[in-house]
Amino acid sequence: MLDLRHHCGNPDGTAGQIGEDHMLVQQILKSKSDDGVVTIAPGSTLAQAAETLSSRKIGAIIVSPDGKQVSGILSERDIVRELGRRGPSCMADSVDEIMTANIVSCSRTESSDEVLGKMTAGRFRHMPVMEGGEMVGLISIGDVVKAQISQLSMEKEALEGMIKGF
Secondary structure (H helix, E strand, O other), X not given: OOOOOOOEEOOOOOEEOOOOOOOXXXXXXXXXXXXXXXXXXXXXXXXXXXXXXXXXXXXXXXXXXXXXXXXEEEEHHHHHHHHHHHOHHXXXXXXXXXXEOOOOOEOXXXXXXXXXXXXXXXXXXXXEEEEOOEEEEEEEHHHHHHHHHHHHHHHHHHHHHXXXXX
């Protein structure tokens, strides 16, 4: 019987195994073409956060005093929920009042499956990547799904190559 486990490579050139998840957060971060993590200072208003989210075309912003420490995270949904509850007067409030302060994070060495599991369990779409207590990146559920689709495509091509004898 043909052993298919050693016929698929990962994007970083390392050997992978068909059916196993080897896509790591560090590979996802490398594939992103953005300018890093967008942050806003504690004490900023919801209006300032909304303007930044809109102008940068992003779904969440990290609340951070220095760009490395994470005080919280604020999403478009958080702002819309507060607008619906209290009306436009809330836009003058501080981000600190509605941000999620209890952050779930990941490290560069976690797999995409682990991250997806945390996101699904917590029902959130953005996760800071932390190393040594400092933020080194931010990944979204879209980044993780894109990475997993890419991995499945590579596995499909490897299998087709084996079937066709390439």
